[in-house]
Amino acid sequence: MGVAIAIVVVVVGSVLFHLFSPWWWTPIATNWVFMDDMISLTFWITGVVYVAVLLFVAYCVFKFQYREGRIAAYEPENNKLEGWLTVLTSLGVAALLAPGLVVWFQFVNVPEEATEIEVVGQQWSWSYRLPGLDGKLGTADNRLISVDNTLGINPDDPNGQDDIIIDGDDLHFALGKPVKMLLRSVDVLHDYYVPEFRAKMDMVPGMITYFWIEPTRVGTFDVLCAELCGVGHGFMRGTVLIDSEEDYALWLSEQITFAQMLEQRDVKVASAVKP
Amino acid sequence: MVDIESKAHQTVPPAEVDEVELYHATSFWTKYVFSQDAKIIAIQYSCVAIGIGLVALVLSSLIRLQLGFPDMFDFITAETYYQFVTMHGMIMVVYLLTALFLGGFGNYLIPLMVGARDMVFPYVNMLSFWIYFLAVIVLVASFFVPGGPTGAGWTLYPPQAILSGTPGGTGLGIILMLLSLALFIVGFTMGGLNYVITVLQGRTRGMTMMRLPLTIWGIFTATVLALLAFPALLVATIMMLFDRLLGTSFFMPSLVEFGEQLSYGGGSPILFQHLFWFFGHPEVYIVALPAFGIVSDLISTHARKNIFGYRMMVWAIVGIGALSFIVWAHHMYVSGMHPYFGFFFATTTLIIAVPTALKVYNWVLTLWNGNIHLTTPMLFSLGFLVTFLNGGLTGLFLGNVIVDIPLSDTMFVVAHFHMVMGVAPIMVIMGAIYHWYPKMTGRMLDEQMGKIHFWVTFVGSYLIFFPMHYVGLVGVPRRYPELGDSAFIPESVATLNSFISVAAFVVGFAQVLFIYNLISSLRNGQLAGHNPWRATTLEWQTPQTPPGHGNFDELPLVYRWPYDYSVPGAPEDFLAQNDPGQGPVK
Ligand code: HEM
Ligand SMILES: [Cu+2]
Ligand SMILES: [Cu+2]
Numbered sequence: 001m002g003v004a005i006a007i008v009v010v011v012v013g014s015v016l017f018h019l020f021s022p023w024w025w026t027p028i029a030t031n032w033v034f035m036d037d038m039i040s041l042t043f044w045i046t047g048v049v050y051v052a053v054l055l056f057v058a059y060c061v062f063k064f065q066y067r068e069g070r071i072a073a074y075e076p077e078n079n080k081l082e083g084w085l086t087v088l089t090s091l092g093v094a095a096l097l098a099p100g101l102v103v104w105f106q107f108v109n110v111p112e113e114a115t116e117i118e119v120v121g122q123q124w125s126w127s128y129r130l131p132g133l134d135g136k137l138g139t140a141d142n143r144l145i146s147v148d149n150t151l152g153i154n155p156d157d158p159n160g161q162d163d164i165i166i167d168g169d170d171l172h173f174a175l176g177k178p179v180k181m182l183l184r185s186v187d188v189l190h191d192y193y194v195p196e197f198r199a200k201m202d203m204v205p206g207m208i209t210y211f212w213i214e215p216t217r218v219g220t221f222d223v224l225c226a227e228l229c230g231v232g233h234g235f236m237r238g239t240v241l242i243d244s245e246e247d248y249a250l251w252l253s254e255q256i257t258f259a260q261m262l263e264q265r266d267v268k269v270a271s272a273v274k275p
Numbered sequence: 276m277v278d279i280e281s282k283a284h285q286t287v288p289p290a291e292v293d294e295v296e297l298y299h300a301t302s303f304w305t306k307y308v309f310s311q312d313a314k315i316i317a318i319q320y321s322c323v324a325i326g327i328g329l330v331a332l333v334l335s336s337l338i339r340l341q342l343g344f345p346d347m348f349d350f351i352t353a354e355t356y357y358q359f360v361t362m363h364g365m366i367m368v369v370y371l372l373t374a375l376f377l378g379g380f381g382n383y384l385i386p387l388m389v390g391a392r393d394m395v396f397p398y399v400n401m402l403s404f405w406i407y408f409l410a411v412i413v414l415v416a417s418f419f420v421p422g423g424p425t426g427a428g429w430t431l432y433p434p435q436a437i438l439s440g441t442p443g444g445t446g447l448g449i450i451l452m453l454l455s456l457a458l459f460i461v462g463f464t465m466g467g468l469n470y471v472i473t474v475l476q477g478r479t480r481g482m483t484m485m486r487l488p489l490t491i492w493g494i495f496t497a498t499v500l501a502l503l504a505f506p507a508l509l510v511a512t513i514m515m516l517f518d519r520l521l522g523t524s525f526f527m528p529s530l531v532e533f534g535e536q537l538s539y540g541g542g543s544p545i546l547f548q549h550l551f552w553f554f555g556h557p558e559v560y561i562v563a564l565p566a567f568g569i570v571s572d573l574i575s576t577h578a579r580k581n582i583f584g585y586r587m588m589v590w591a592i593v594g595i596g597a598l599s600f601i602v603w604a605h606h607m608y609v610s611g612m613h614p615y616f617g618f619f620f621a622t623t624t625l626i627i628a629v630p631t632a633l634k635v636y637n638w639v640l641t642l643w644n645g646n647i648h649l650t651t652p653m654l655f656s657l658g659f660l661v662t663f664l665n666g667g668l669t670g671l672f673l674g675n676v677i678v679d680i681p682l683s684d685t686m687f688v689v690a691h692f693h694m695v696m697g698v699a700p701i702m703v704i705m706g707a708i709y710h711w712y713p714k715m716t717g718r719m720l721d722e723q724m725g726k727i728h729f730w731v732t733f734v735g736s737y738l739i740f741f742p743m744h745y746v747g748l749v750g751v752p753r754r755y756p757e758l759g760d761s762a763f764i765p766e767s768v769a770t771l772n773s774f775i776s777v778a779a780f781v782v783g784f785a786q787v788l789f790i791y792n793l794i795s796s797l798r799n800g801q802l803a804g805h806n807p808w809r810a811t812t813l814e815w816q817t818p819q820t821p822p823g824h825g826n827f828d829e830l831p832l833v834y835r836w837p838y839d840y841s842v843p844g845a846p847e848d849f850l851a852q853n854d855p856g857q858g859p860v861k
Contacts, residue, residue: 003649003657010661014741023745023771025681026763038678046668053639053664057657060642064578065649071848072580072841073644081640082584082633089632093671097625100675101618107677108614123440123533145531152531183611187530188435189544191609191684195750195763198681202611204544205434206528209611222761226609226684226752228428230440231353234755 004062011054015047029196029221029242031178031214034103036198041099045092107199110212114178117171120151121183121190121203124232126223127151128171132162132257142186142205148265152186153258161259164252170239171223174248178214191227194240202227215242287481287832297392297825309405311397312824313382316404318715320378327411328371329786334363336783343776345757345769354442356756357426362418364429365452368558369459370411372700376565377463377501378407380707381470381494383715387814388491390479390833390853392825394469403469406462413455422446428754430555433526433547434539437519440532449519453512460505460512470498479813481833485589486852488812488837489582492589493568496596497561503600504557511550518542548610552603560599562696564592566703567634570656572837573706574638576810577653578645579848581838584637591630598627608679617676624674631667635660646841646848650808651725655706658733659699662740666695669744684754687747690740698736705732705789712793713807717820718800724792728785735782739775746771811851812837 028036064070118129118137129151131137138153138160145152150167153160173179183192185203193200196219199211223238243251256264300306310316337359341351351359382400386393394400417424426442427435427449439445443452474487474495487495514525518539526547527539575582582588604612604620638660647653669691673679682688705728712720747753750763758764758772806815818828831853839850850856 003654007657007661010737017741017745021742021745022765022767023742023749025748026750032681035677035681038675039672039681042672042675042678046671050664050668053635054661057639057642057660060639060645061647061649061657064642064645065647066579067646070646072578072646074581074841074843075583075644076581076838077584077586082587082637085636086629086633089629093625093628096671096675097622100677101621103677104614104617104621107680108617122531142529142531143536145534145536147534150534185530187532188438188440189432193684193752195681200609200680200683202609204528204611205530206543207545207611220762222763224752224761228357228430228432228435228754230435230438230444231357231426231442232440233357234353234757234759237759237761 001062001065004058004065007054007058007061011051011058015051018043018047026195027217028198029194029215029217029219030198031216032107032198034106038096038100038103042096045096049092107211110180110210111178114180114212116180116182118182118184119171119192119203120186121192121225121229121236122186123188123230124225124236125168126171126192126236126238127168128166129153129258130164130166130252130255132164134159134162137182138163138258140184145186148262155262161257163258164255165258165261166255170241172248172251173215173240173242174245175215175218175242176245178212180210180212183209183211188229189227190225190229190236193224193226194221195224196221200226218242218244287834290480294392294830298397299824309401311393311401313386313394313397313400314715314822314826316400317379317382319404320374320382320407323408323411324371324375324379327366327415328375329790330415331363331366331371332783332786334359334366336780338363339776339779341756343773343779351756353756354426355423357428357754358424358442358448360754361426361428362414362424366414367697368429368562369456370414372562372696372704373463373501373558374407374459375704376562376700377470377494377498378404378466380490380565380569381466381498383711384490384814385470385473385494386477387817387822387826388488388812389474389477390482390813390827390831391473391477392827392830395473395477396469399465400469403462403466406458406465410455410458410462413451413458417443417448417451417455420447420451422448425449425452430548430551431515432551433515433518433544434528434530437515437527438532450516453516453519456512457509457516460509463501463505467498467502470494471502479830479833482813482852485586486833486836488568489571489585489588489592490565490568490812492592493564493566493571496592497564500557500564500596500599501561504554504561507550508554511547511554514550515547545607545610545612548607548612549604552606553600555606556603557596557599559692559696560595562700564596566659566700567592569707570659570703571638571641572810572812573652573656573703573710574641575838575840576710576808577650577656578642578647579840580641580645581840582637583640583643584633585836585838587633588637591634594630595627598623598630602627602674605674605676605679608676609683621674621676625671628667628671628674635664635667650709651720651722651729652706652710652808654726654729654733655702655709658729659702659706661733662694662702662736663699665741666691666693666699670695682747684752685747686751686753687744689753690743690747693740693743698740702733705729708793710808711814712796713800713803713820714814714817715821716797716800717803718796719803719807720792720796720800724788728789728792731785731788732782735778735785738778739782742771742775746775809847809849811839811849813852816851816853 138157225236524542529540
């Protein structure tokens with residue numbers, strides 16, 4: 001009796017915790033509501049199975065507990081029952097998989113109109129590069145990284161001259177404008193993670209990975225690193241903002257380009273050389 | 276219907292080969308230290324595994340100390356935190372669970388349950404243990420080298436695993452870890468070949484494959500998986516050692532570390548992840564399948580009822596084992612591999628859920644219409660059912676690629692895998708120890724203490740890991756020594772973290788009671804007799820308890836499957852596998 005009650009308490013407690021605990025995901029700020037919906041759907045289907053199976057176990061433990069003189073049934077198999085259970089389970093699994101794959105297809109196929117933004121991760125900070133007026137990012141390579149060119153942008157690539165560099169500062173997004181985040185790492189694995197975006201992806205040195213989002217809500221959000229990258233992993237943080245279109249334009253106009261950055265540096269070097 | 280049901284009249288086939296004389300140890304050293312008897316080796320394996328497992332348990336308390344009460348302990352820095360997490364994870368998965376299930380239970384149970392006198396290669400079996408022991412010593416040594424053990428996470432992902440931003444990355448820590456793993460694999464392979472060949476070749480007359488207890492099916496299949504999966508890890512460790520020591524670039528692309536260009540170039544970090552998870556996913560089942568098998572036997576014995584759907588259970592074990600080799604990249608959905616892999620691996624992963632679910636149904640249906648004795652092993656089996664079901668269902672979240680994207684690398688994942696491959700298998704291990712300890716020692720463990728141990732462990736573990744899913748749902752990443760200043764994390768998460776930590780300390784402490792029970796029952800336990808649970812399998816039918824050298828006087832002949840409980844018309848509620856029962860025996 002006690003054991004059966006304990007199992008029921010586990011079931012009821014879990015469900016109540018799920019329904020009433022204050023811990024739930026943060027309000028979403030991108031188009032990926034589908035991901036939230038898929039999580040909810042999965043909670044429903046798995047929740048029903050969890051409750052049903054455990055209540056059945058509790059019932060069995062209650063009903064068939066050892067008693068003097070009780071004799072267990074002898075029933076090696078029951079093909080019909082096993083068949084039905086297989087079919088039902090397969091249906092449940094398919095109900096999760098099918099919509100999941102549809103959304104995954106959307107996730108990996110980036111819409112044409114998305115602007116490309118580059119995120120560069122290194123131990124333990126984030127930098128960004130936006131395409132300039134030409135709408136194209138210049139090439140970059142870890143081999144080109146030096147004190148003066150911390151992101152390794154190819155100085156000989158004309159496309160790169162007008163690229164906007166954001167080093168050690170916040171990134172802004174324009175509301176409603178889809179972006180493709182190109183992810184690049186200078187040293188080890190990192191993972192660009194903004195909980196309100198839902199999307200995330202590892203950054204791997206030697207290759208460029210991506211995800212895309214469409215910002216849907218104005219606000220300020222934390223950036224974290226979600227792939228272990230050494231002792232500073234927990235402190236590899238940043239901030240991003242989603243702005244209205246006007247605010248975004250204003251912000252953008254205050255940023256400097258790669259060419260300007262090189263120039264500033266030359267000025268600085270020159271003034272340093274002068275006694 | 277093949278031969279799963281009792282056909283007592285069936286004849287036992289004649290012997291095909293003569294019995295081979297065993298090696299008979301005479302001195303203390305060859306009997307108890309460099310022993311070639313699988314039962315002694317099993318106990319050696321188990322003691323070392325449990326010993327190192329306790330280290331991992333202490334490490335988990337240190338982790339929880341930091342997460343529950345950040346900034347209170349000066350000796351836990353980000354650096355040591357990562358070292359604790361890494362060593363905790365690696366020890367638990369490889370050096371405790373794998374070693375205990377296969378080296379411990381495998382060695383003890385395989386020869387006894389299949390009706391053999393010993394493993395087929397006793398000498399190699401002995402070597403297996405000693406190499407494992409050496410691997411553990413090398414692992415422990417890494418705690419004492421300058422720079423300490425590696426803090427690269429148990430996944431050891433390059434490039435960071437061998438670079439200076441990671442604790443132990445440029446010192447001896449990572450080297451010893453890789454060496455220790457390589458040794459472990461060598462040792463395991465020696466044992467593993469023994470387990471597989473003994474099951475295939477060492478069975479007694481009448482013990483067909485379809486009459487093997489599910490415990491043996493689980494251990495057997497897990498061992499086959501391990502023999503196929505560990506080589507991938509072995510090559511990965513060797514390649515990484517080369518990258519670290521010889522400057523090769525298997526896994527190292529050109530990169531810049533803290534402003535300095537390194538001479539590596541051309542390698543692929545993702546290649547390592549494929550190798551690691553090609554091992555790592557089957558590893559989950561290397562731990563799970565023996566647990567599946569053992570729990571089937573525990574439930575059947577203590578519910579006095581035949582396991583429901585034996586053949587389905589066997590095929591599910593084999594099917595899960597085979598499928599487990601084509602799902603590995605579900606650990607890599609956010610790794611940056613080609614996104615179209617997501618379709619394939621999500622599909623295979625959710626397919627594997629079907630045979631797994633069937634196993635759960637069959638355990639539950641075994642309880643139905645049973646005669647359930649709520650002994651400690653049965654309680655732990657029920658604890659397994661709850662936690663495994665929970666962990667299996669959250670696997671449907673993480674296996675479905677699009678749902679994994681927001682959840683991956685959060686505490687949700689930590690909660691999931693602890694339920695499914697931490698708590699659930701450990702429940703089975705404990706149940707199994709309460710179940711087989713009487714055979715191993717001749718004395719029962721104390722049931723009263725056992726029940727207290729169960730309730731504290733089960734309820735405590737549930738309180739640790741169930742709420743942890745919701746910490747992950749909020750978005751808290753794993754491998755973070757503190758929450759930091761994050762707008763999306765409400766204050767209350769810190770409170771919840773403290774609560775979880777307190778639960779973890781209680782669970783950790785309850786294991787002292789268990790260890791105490793194990794030791795004190797050696798002397799004070801109630802005498803067990805040969806077959807205290809009235810079980811059918813061969814290990815309970817030995818002439819001596821604990822079984823002597825050679826296990827049986829005359830090898831038993833097997834007449835029936837292992838689940839003849841409560842057979843209608845039988846004089847008792849069980850018929851041992853070697854019971855010829857009614858009917859003529861030729
Ligand atoms: C009372 C028991 C246990 C507690 C309280 C516990 C707690 C934890 C915690 C808090 C973490 C670190 C989470 C993070 O910051 O990422 C962790 C990591 C881990 N644990 Fe446990 N654990 C326990 C038992 C186990 C068992 C039995 C296993 C065996 C499968 C296990 C396997 C792991 C693994 C593989 C990791 C990941 C290590 C990594 O991220 O590199 N743990 N555990
Ligand atoms: Cu990181
Ligand atoms: Cu897996």
